[in-house]
Amino acid sequence: MRINLRIPILILFFLYLFVPFVSIALWSFATGWRFPDLLPSGYSLRAYEIAADPSGDIVQGVITSTVIALIVGVVATLIGSSAGRAIAMHSFRLKRAFQFLVLAPLIVPSLAVTMGIQILFIRYGLVDTILGVCLAHLIPTVPYVVMIMTGTFANFDRSYEEQGQVLGASRFTVLRKVTIPMVIPGLSVSFLFAFVISWSEYILTLLVGGGSIKTLPLVLFAFLRGSDLPLTGAASIVFMIPPLILLRFTSKYLVGRSSSMTGLGSV
Amino acid sequence: MGVTSQKVTPMTHPKKVRRRRVLWLILPTLLVLGILFLGGFIFGILQSLGLFSVIANDNSALSLDAYRAAFVSDKVRSGLVLTFRIAFLATSLSTVIALVLAISISRAKRFQKLTIALTQFNIPIPHVVAATAILLTFSQSGVISRLSNEIGLTDGTSDFPIITNDPAGFGVLLSFLWKEIPFMCILILGALRGPVTALDEVARTLGASYFYRLRKVIIPYIFPSILSGTIIVFAFTFGSFEVPYILGQPYPPMLSVATYEFYTNRDLINRPVAMALATLTSLSIAILVLIYMRLTRREGRVK
Numbered sequence: 001m002r003i004n005l006r007i008p009i010l011i012l013f014f015l016y017l018f019v020p021f022v023s024i025a026l027w028s029f030a031t032g033w034r035f036p037d038l039l040p041s042g043y044s045l046r047a048y049e050i051a052a053d054p055s056g057d058i059v060q061g062v063i064t065s066t067v068i069a070l071i072v073g074v075v076a077t078l079i080g081s082s083a084g085r086a087i088a089m090h091s092f093r094l095k096r097a098f099q100f101l102v103l104a105p106l107i108v109p110s111l112a113v114t115m116g117i118q119i120l121f122i123r124y125g126l127v128d129t130i131l132g133v134c135l136a137h138l139i140p141t142v143p144y145v146v147m148i149m150t151g152t153f154a155n156f157d158r159s160y161e162e163q164g165q166v167l168g169a170s171r172f173t174v175l176r177k178v179t180i181p182m183v184i185p186g187l188s189v190s191f192l193f194a195f196v197i198s199w200s201e202y203i204l205t206l207l208v209g210g211g212s213i214k215t216l217p218l219v220l221f222a223f224l225r226g227s228d229l230p231l232t233g234a235a236s237i238v239f240m241i242p243p244l245i246l247l248r249f250t251s252k253y254l255v256g257r258s259s260s261m262t263g264l265g266s267v
Numbered sequence: 268m269g270v271t272s273q274k275v276t277p278m279t280h281p282k283k284v285r286r287r288r289v290l291w292l293i294l295p296t297l298l299v300l301g302i303l304f305l306g307g308f309i310f311g312i313l314q315s316l317g318l319f320s321v322i323a324n325d326n327s328a329l330s331l332d333a334y335r336a337a338f339v340s341d342k343v344r345s346g347l348v349l350t351f352r353i354a355f356l357a358t359s360l361s362t363v364i365a366l367v368l369a370i371s372i373s374r375a376k377r378f379q380k381l382t383i384a385l386t387q388f389n390i391p392i393p394h395v396v397a398a399t400a401i402l403l404t405f406s407q408s409g410v411i412s413r414l415s416n417e418i419g420l421t422d423g424t425s426d427f428p429i430i431t432n433d434p435a436g437f438g439v440l441l442s443f444l445w446k447e448i449p450f451m452c453i454l455i456l457g458a459l460r461g462p463v464t465a466l467d468e469v470a471r472t473l474g475a476s477y478f479y480r481l482r483k484v485i486i487p488y489i490f491p492s493i494l495s496g497t498i499i500v501f502a503f504t505f506g507s508f509e510v511p512y513i514l515g516q517p518y519p520p521m522l523s524v525a526t527y528e529f530y531t532n533r534d535l536i537n538r539p540v541a542m543a544l545a546t547l548t549s550l551s552i553a554i555l556v557l558i559y560m561r562l563t564r565r566e567g568r569v570k
Contacts, residue, residue, distance in 0.1 A: 006371045006375070010368070010371065010382065014382075014385055016445065017385065017386075017388070017445065017449070018385075019404055019410060020397075020401055020403070020404040020445065022410070023400060023403040023409065023410040024396075024399065024400050024403055026410075027403055035408050035413070035416075035423075035424055036413065036416055036417075037413070038413050038414065038417050078295075079295035079296050079299060082291075082292040082293070082295065083292060083293050083295070083296035085292055086289050086292035086293045090289045090292070092286070092290075092293075098293060101297070101300050101301065101304075101305065102296065102300065104300075104308075105304050107498075107502045107549070107552050107553055107556055108304075108506075108552070108553075109502075109505070109507075109508075109545070109548055109549060109552070110506070111508050111523050111526055111527065111545060112307075112308065112311055112506070112545030112549050113303075113307035113308055113311065114307065115307075115314075115530055115542060116306070116307035116309070116311025116312075116314065116542070117303060117306060117307030117310060119310060119314065119319060135299075136303070138299050139304045142296055142299055142300060143300075196390075196391045200393030200394055200395065202395055202509045203508045203509065203527070217393065217509070220395055220396070220399065221395065232399060233403070236399050239393055239395070240391075240392055240396055243391030243392065243393070244391060244392075246391065247391045251384065251387050254390075254457065255383050255453055264454060264492070264495060264496070264499070
């Protein structure tokens with residue numbers, strides 16, 4: 001009985017996951033799609049032509065979002081992984097308090113924090129700037145990186161680094177040739193999470209960017225309001241592509257013999 | 268090769284050097300989270316208490332007016348109930364479904380790579396896109412409604428049940444599940460790939476039945492992953508803004524949307540109320556998570 005049930009359950013699950021993608025894809029190519037029709041009455045690339053306009057909202061949004069998500073991804077991965085190493089491999093005073101500080105942003109909604117820092121950001125001229133948005137995006141991203149890298153460094157064998165040092169390598173060479181290659185799965189997954197969280201962030205960007213830093217989520221919201229569904233569909237498709245490309249390169253580290261997700265299992 | 272056996276001791280740095288090195292490792296994170304996160308959080312609380320008012324020349328002193336205003340608001344009270352119900356359902360349903368899926372995927376002999384790849388596909392999709400896709404699929408004129416109209420199950424748009432922007436928050440729940448089932452599933456699959464397979468194998472050769480192994484070997488092993496996964500999912504769905512903003516109904520709004528409405532209200536007097544609501548939301552999540560951890564810790568020890 002169990003075995004017989006398994007396949008229908010999986011099929012139902014994957015239908016639930018993939019039918020929504022089909023709806024956005026169909027809408028993005030549709031010229032008209034009246035209600036009872038199962039499929040659009042005509043297809044065109046109109047929405048994509050609008051999307052590809054170099055001075056249009058979508059292209060500009062892609063550029064802004066990419067710049068911000070790349071900066072946030074790199075910075076969060078750098079600072080979060082060193083904290084992860086400290087937690088996993090060193091004992092220090094107030095370590096529990098530090099761990100608590102790292103986990104707290106996962107519990108406290110970003111809306112609460114952003115409303116609070118907005119007044120500080122206004123005072124220091126950080127609102128409406130890319131720098132301000134990047135700083136705000138570090139709040140939800142760094143905790144994920146620290147968790148993932150704590151998990152990675154928990155299984156890290158220090159003796160390899162020590163061997164490198166004994167053989168006369170400089171600390172930088174050891175880092176480049178020994179440490180980084182050993183933790184590359186964790187670093188990749190960390191970058192994936194940080195990039196994707198920043199790439200998807202709406203409310204932080206809206207409040208800190210003041211509407212003048214227009215990332216893709218803001219553009220998509222504007223289209224949803226305007227109820228041009230083909231354009232909404234095309235923007236959604238464009239919005240999905242960079243995260244999926246990143247997933248293509250990191251998926252082997254998500255579920256693998258050395259899964260980097262285990263770090264997330266240690267709240 | 269001989270190096271491995273050699274006892275290398277760079278660990279015996281003087282204590283001071285090691286302490287300084289640790290400080291450098293944690294300093295950037297400490298600064299970012301200490302200033303931006305903790306600073307933002309504390310400033311939010313101060314503003315909820317009537318301090319640092321944005322209104323010029325307002326010399327207001329410490330007061331609990333904003334909290335009083337939040338508590339008496341019907342919008343807030345029914346919003347809290349709705350938010351809790353949706354976050355609870357999203358967390359429990361995604362956990363149970365993901366557990367069933369992860370175990371059946373890990374036991375599958377065929378198409379395992381394919382099913383894992385398909386499950387991962389949703390993880391990097393932005394929540395805004397997820398909510399849009401759910402809207403286009405499950406609304407009264409969405410793809411499912413068209414399908415059911417085609418096969419004669421329903422007649423027209425108004426005959427199809429309202430499951431997006433609906434009072435019960437079903438659309439919001441559908442969108443959360445769409446994102447969180449794959450997340451929990453990958454988290455559990457990651458844990459299932461560890462040493463547990465060898466333990467399971469040993470138990471099997473010793474003659475343990477499948478259900479016995481599930482109860483005594485597999486579940487206890489993946490329990491920590493499930494525990495932190497549920498905390499992440501609950502806190503996220505409780506505080507999430509984008510999804511209820513797109514798929515929710517105007518009244519009662521979920522807490523995050525209500526907070527945002529107070530915050531962006533033209534009358535700046537509502538700002539402290541927004542801050543109070545945000546503080547209450549954080550506090551509710553923290554208390555619920557603490558209770559949950561207390562309960563499950565006891566549970567975990569028994570195992």
